[in-house]
Amino acid sequence: MNKNPEYFKMIVQEGSITKAAEKMFVSQPYLSQYITKLEKELDIKLLNRNKTPLELTEAGKIYYNYLRNSQQLRKKLTLELDSLNYERSTTLNLGFSPWRGSTLLPDILPIFSKKYPKVQLELNEHPANELQNLLKNNKVDLVIVNSSLDVDSDINKEIICYEKIKLVSNKNNEKTKMIKEAVAQKNENPLEIIENERFVLLKKGLLISDMVHDYFENMKIVPKNKIYTTNNTTALNLVSVNMGFGFIVVSSGFINNISENLEFIDLNSEDLTVPLVALYRKDDFLSAATRDFIDITKKHYNLP
Structure with missing residues (x-):
């Protein structure tokens, strides 16, 4: 019925025959002829060409789902x-x-x-x-x-x-011992001790970063000195040279080949469980x- 189902799926994905042709490295007239021939073979319209981007007709939706299901069935056969x-x-x-x-x-x-x-x-x-x-x-x-x-x-x-997001600090930072003692004494807001210190944080929009910022908000902590990064390794390396405090996801069997300068502190908050x-x-x-x-x-x- 359709020797090149990827052509039709790309047209649907791009919403344009021209854009689909560019992605598939074929000419736009060739792809237009492909659709015309396919619709003639099926004796029904698959695309509404009066819409921008192109829209599937009801028949087009059925045909598109047929192609997707066929692909999944073939993959299932191979995997089985x-x-x-x-x-x-x-x-x-x-x-x-x-x-x-x-x-x-x-x-x-x-x-x-x-x-x-x-x-x-x-x-x-x-x-x-x-x-x-x-x-x-x-x-x-x-x-x-x-x-x-x-x-x-x-x-x-x-x-x-379930993993914990832990506070990461440099072992030689004088505030590290104070925070650990505050946690041990079940201080409800141990981060008050370092609110005015520098934090090395993941960029906003990442899940872990958003959870940490929500925790700050709940604890009424407003860090004033921040370095943002998208890379956990960069954050840990900066903390290891005492450039600030950070947060990292920690689970069992985790800390391998991590700098000996680092201390991972569990703040015992459900807000920091992911x-x-x-x-x-x-x-x-x-x-x-x-x-x-x-x-x-x-x-x-x-x-x-």
Whole structure:
């Protein structure tokens, strides 16, 4: 019926035959002829060309869903066959935040690759919001990320563990001992001690940063001296040379190859607890390799 379904899906995605032609490296007249021929073959209009961007007709919506379902069924068939044969060569696309990838993968990939030596891995490291978009657009198969409990209805969420966002300080900073003592004495607002100190924080808009700022607001803390970064490693390195205080997500089995200058302080607040989750599409069949990757990750965090 349709030898090039990707053409139609790209037209729908771009809302324009011209833009779709550019993305698919074909001419605009060729793509227009493709649509005309397809509509003639099906004997029904698929696109409303009087709208900008182009809109699907009711028939177009049915056909588009048919193409998506066909793609998923073919992928499911391949994965089910792969699950019966560990030696079959296949590719698993994984998504992580840059920090998560650098701290988690060295521990679990050797275990996974030993069991699935023929599985090729493609690692995608992006911020959490970008990873969810990649997942929805079939660019990745599985995402391991800190995420709020609210996700899109077409995505499955499996909780791996709950992690704490801890205050990070330099051990040689004179305020470090004071904060630890305040926490031990169950001071309700230990950050008052360092409110006027410098903070090295993740840029606003990132989940962990937003949670930290909400915590500041709840505690009526208004940091006046701030350095913003998008990179956890940069933040930790700055704290390690006593350039300020920061926050980092910490879980069991975490602190490997971290500077000995750093102190990680649990402020004992529910506001600073965040789930680590595995995300995958609801309409996808999980291969044995994907299922095992999730289970190996859970075991790494000491969960059944």
